[in-house]
Amino acid sequence: xxxxxxxxxxxxxxxxxxxxxxxxxxxxxxxxxxxxxxxxxxxxxxxxxxxxxxxxxxxxxxxxxxxxxxxxxxxxxxxxxxxxxxxxxxxxxxxxxxxxxxxxxxxxxxxxxxx
Amino acid sequence: xxxxxxxxxxxxxxxxxxxxxxxxxxxxxxxxxxxxxxxxxxxxxxxxxxxxxxxxxxxxxxxxxxxxxxxxxxxxxxxxxxxxxxxxxxxxxxxxxxxxxxxxxxxxxxxxxxxxxxxxxxxxxxxxxxxxxxxxxxxxxxxxxxxxxxxxxxxxxxxxxxxxxxxxxxxxxxxxxxxxxxxxxxxxxxxxxxxxxxxxxxxxxxxxxxxxxxxxxxxxxxxxxxxxxxxxxxxxxxxxxxxxxxxxxxxxxxxxxxxxxxxxxxxxxxxxxxxxxxxxxxxxxxxxxxxxxxxxxxxxxxxxxxxx
Numbered sequence: 001x002x003x004x005x006x007x008x009x010x011x012x013x014x015x016x017x018x019x020x021x022x023x024x025x026x027x028x029x030x031x032x033x034x035x036x037x038x039x040x041x042x043x044x045x046x047x048x049x050x051x052x053x054x055x056x057x058x059x060x061x062x063x064x065x066x067x068x069x070x071x072x073x074x075x076x077x078x079x080x081x082x083x084x085x086x087x088x089x090x091x092x093x094x095x096x097x098x099x100x101x102x103x104x105x106x107x108x109x110x111x112x113x114x115x
Numbered sequence: 116x117x118x119x120x121x122x123x124x125x126x127x128x129x130x131x132x133x134x135x136x137x138x139x140x141x142x143x144x145x146x147x148x149x150x151x152x153x154x155x156x157x158x159x160x161x162x163x164x165x166x167x168x169x170x171x172x173x174x175x176x177x178x179x180x181x182x183x184x185x186x187x188x189x190x191x192x193x194x195x196x197x198x199x200x201x202x203x204x205x206x207x208x209x210x211x212x213x214x215x216x217x218x219x220x221x222x223x224x225x226x227x228x229x230x231x232x233x234x235x236x237x238x239x240x241x242x243x244x245x246x247x248x249x250x251x252x253x254x255x256x257x258x259x260x261x262x263x264x265x266x267x268x269x270x271x272x273x274x275x276x277x278x279x280x281x282x283x284x285x286x287x288x289x290x291x292x293x294x295x296x297x298x299x300x301x302x303x304x305x306x307x308x309x310x311x312x313x314x315x316x317x318x319x320x321x322x323x324x325x326x327x328x329x330x331x332x333x334x335x336x337x338x339x340x341x342x343x344x345x346x347x348x349x350x351x352x353x354x355x356x357x358x359x360x361x362x363x364x365x366x367x368x369x370x371x372x373x374x375x376x377x378x379x380x381x382x383x384x385x386x387x388x389x390x391x392x393x394x395x396x397x398x399x400x401x402x403x404x405x406x407x408x409x410x411x412x413x414x415x416x417x418x419x420x421x422x423x
Contacts, residue, residue, distance in 0.1 A: 031348070058252055066348045087419075097423070099350070
């Protein structure tokens with residue numbers, strides 16, 4: 001088993017976003033906030049970053065895209081292999097897969113733009 | 116005097132049929148006649164509110180007429196605050212029951228609206244009585260949030276408002292059946308103009324604009340910041356389209372002369388019978404479809420830990 005640094009996503013986002021309870025990661029702001037936390041952790045340590053999604057029921061495609069976009073912009077997509085997700089609900093995993101594709105397209109858009 | 120007699124079944128298509136034959140007249144009294152309406156759907160209510168708001172802002176004189184008899188549809192329109200939005204028919208001859216998580220009254224979205232609060236409330240209404248639906252709540256919430264933020268952005272350019280409504284439906288003879296519906300409507304600049312004004316994209320027509328709006332990584336407003344974070348990724352319509360496809364639901368996007376309709380896996384584009392200046396989003400999801408989607412995802416799940 002690889003040594004890693006663990007972030008409890010639900011509790012950390014609650015503190016960061018200053019809300020009582022986070023059970024879904026819906027909007028771009030919370031996806032970006034999670035990206036910031038992860039990038040800070042990646043930059044501060046050589047260890048794998050373990051994102052524990054315990055208590056998070058779902059994540060939107062926008063939040064996932066914002067999360068990956070922040071990572072891709074700040075540390076590059078080559079770093080994503082150092083991020084381990086656990087307790088990930090299947091629908092959140094789908095959103096993360098989809099969000100990663102979208103974030104990669106946004107950083108290298110073949111034909112699209114901001115609108 | 117111009118009388119706009121609303122259809123007996125008030126939903127999007129019948130409303131547009133009615134409006135295509137009846138336009139209000141400037142400088143005259145115009146009557147919006149609810150007297151024969153006996154059934155209303157969210158897909159008719161939010162667009163009607165948006166168009167009435169637009170007429171009022173354009174200086175049309177409007178009066179509202181109701182049936183002399185009590186009807187359930189009229190009481191429903193009162194209960195969901197449709198009439199309150201226009202400051203009419205405020206006297207109610209019923210006790211306001213708790214919505215019990217089955218609906219949220221009509222929400223008006225203006226430039227000042229706090230969409231951070233409204234979108235979660237609507238999404239919670241849609242999923243509130245079904246804990247399993249927490250697993251798709253984020254997509255519903257985000258679609259509502261981004262649709263409302265689009266309305267806000269358009270409202271910044273002029274005195275327009277959009278409206279949003281969420282409602283759950285059950286069937287008495289089938290306790291397992293549940294349908295979740297939300298509609299968002301505005302009479303703003305529409306998707307084609309929005310994309311043309313904010314991007315370098317070459318957009319052939321409104322059908323092409325709707326296609327682009329449902330693709331990933333096309334739209335978004337990363338330059339707009341809320342509390343230090345970018346506000347919109349612009350994946351709201353794309354994500355809800357993905358959920359609707361996976362859950363065998365229904366998603367209709369209307370703007371200008373074009374419509375995009377997803378029904379399960381099938382997508383159809385068509386010219387609107389009557390154009391809608393602005394944007395209308397109609398989404399229907401079924402409990403069985405959502406449960407099937409979640410079951411399929413869980414059945415395919417293998418790893419406890421995931422790397423991408």
